[in-house]
Amino acid sequence: MLSLPPLSLYIHIPWCVEKCPYCDFNSHKLRGEIPEQAYLQALIDDLDNDLVYVQGRPLTSIFIGGGTPSLISAQGINWLLTEVEKKLIFSDNIEITLEANPGTIENQKIADFKTAGINRFSFGVQSFQPQKLEKLGRIHGSEEAKNAARQATAAKVKTFNLDLMHGLPEQTINDALSDLQTAIDLNPTHLSWYQLTIEPNTQYFSHPPTLPDEDLLWEIQEAGLKLLAKNGYQQYEISGYSKTGFECQHNLNYWSFGDYIGIGCGAHGKFTQPLENRIIRTTKIKHPKGYLDPNRPFLDQLNQVAxxxxxxxxxxxxxxxxxxxxxxxxxxxxxxxxxxxxxxxxxxxxxxxxxxxxxxxxxxxxxxxxxxxxxxxxxx
Structure with missing residues (x-):
């Protein structure tokens, strides 16, 4: 007999200032202004359609990902979370994460997002080295990344993550460990540290850069693991390292085969239905234009897991x-x-x-x- 697992909510914001050459996520280069209120209202309407799957469960976590969710105003995020809470029960210790590009975060904005209800930030840093950031197509610089972490600390945000990649084009082991040490020195409660992979339908797939060979990648991995452990970061999943008690609850629910509502362009959901003895997966309309079309349903696909x-x-x-x-x-x-x-x-x-x-x-x-x-x- 199937049992109901915990329930999370994923919210997708599809726009970015620029599309990174390695990125295969559903993101779209921003052209003009974001239709913020129209999109936020669409998210709530989308959520309404999925409430049937909640089955009385409280939300253990919310993750606002993208794209670049920090392009949405703090006022918009506050409105969104307020509307979600009208429809769903928030658990007492709910984790609410916002992904943020350091190039779109001003000092006050972090405090404003915190006031809006965000209690966890995930900063897309990738590297602290200017040449590497340029190769990766990032819109932020090293100092902006460091400033984002410092501002999160100053704002007394409950927890924040730095997202860092290794195995970058022409990267040496010293480059990789320097990036990792710089991240550690900023004292995040959580680090996502993972190897760059070349994915289909990306610029890097069409024009591959020169990446470190397998032996060097393994050396980087082994040395990095030792450095993280030495500094109190415990590896609890393949690319997740945290101080004790600061594991990402949203990701833990994903990897534990928990359920999650997915709203927004191209968002995926998973729902357990014990009475029907089945598990279903949902996918929403991928492109913002189609998602915002009032004559089209938000749902693109619904499939039962065989x-x-x-x-x-x-x-x-x-x-x-x-x-x-x-x-x-x-x-x-x-x-x-x-x-x-x-x-x-x-x-x-x-x-x-x-x-x-x-x-x-x-x-x-x-x-x-x-x-x-x-x-x-x-x-x-």
């Missing part, structure tokens, strides 16, 4: 985490019996990609290194 895909979908998320995977969670969140995945589990145990105890499975260091190989076992 029973034979449930184990893979669960593991695709859950294997990212460094926590034990409880047998009971697998069964209650997928509706499957653990015996149905005995074969891939046994292979993973034999290859030392997983270990097993009385309550669940644990991904090993080897399993995290060869995560794609581990995940592939659940596709067969």
């Amino acid at each position: 029973r034979e895909d449930l184990a893979f979908e669960y593991m695709m998320n859950r294997l990212r985490l460094f926590q034990t995977i409880p047998f009971t969670e697998f069964e209650s969140y997928t509706g499957l019996n653990i015996n149905e995945i005995k074969q891939p589990i046994d292979i993973a145990l034999n290859k030392k990609l997983l270990t097993k105890d009385a309550v669940g499975w644990q991904v090993t260091d080897l399993g995290h290194r060869y995560l794609n190989e581990l995940l592939a076992l659940f596709m067969e």
Whole structure:
């Protein structure tokens, strides 16, 4: 029998000042003014259609992502969160994150966003080195990134994340560790540190830059992990590192196969329906013009997750985490019996990609290194 997992809300803001050459997210270069109030009202109307899936659950987190959500005014964010709270119960310790580009954040704006209800910021830094920022097409400079972190600290924001990439074009190990040390010195409660990958439908895919080779990438990864651990950042998922108690609750819900409402251009949602014994996924209209067309529905696709895909979908998320995977969670969140995945589990145990105890499975260091190989076992 399926059990209802926790519920989060994702809100997508699709506009950016510039489209970065590595970015494959649903973002659109801003041309003219953002139709702010029209879009915010559309988000609330979109939410109304998804309330049927809430089933009495409070929201544990809200994540406003993009695009560049910090292009929306603090007044607009305040209005949006006020309207959401009229329709949904906020948990007592709800985490409300705003993604922000340091190039769009003025000093007062951080304080204004905090007043509007934001209690967690995620700053898209990527690098602190001017040449690397230029290669990545970022609109901010190193000092703007540092200033954003300092202003978040000065405003006594509950928690903030710095988003940092490694494996950048022509990057050396010293470059990568210098970026990481600079981020650590700004004392964020959370760091997202991950390798740049070249994705289809990006400028980098059409015109690939020169990236570090596999040996150098592994050296960067190993040295970076030691530096993060030395400075009190615990790795709790593949690209997430935090001070104790500051893990991103929104991402934890994603990777634990939780449910989430997705509103806004191209936003994805996932909903468990125990009475119908099914899990569904939703996708909203991708382009702002179509999303804002009053003659079109917000919903673009609604699909049921096939029973034979449930184990893979669960593991695709859950294997990212460094926590034990409880047998009971697998069964209650997928509706499957653990015996149905005995074969891939046994292979993973034999290859030392997983270990097993009385309550669940644990991904090993080897399993995290060869995560794609581990995940592939659940596709067969």
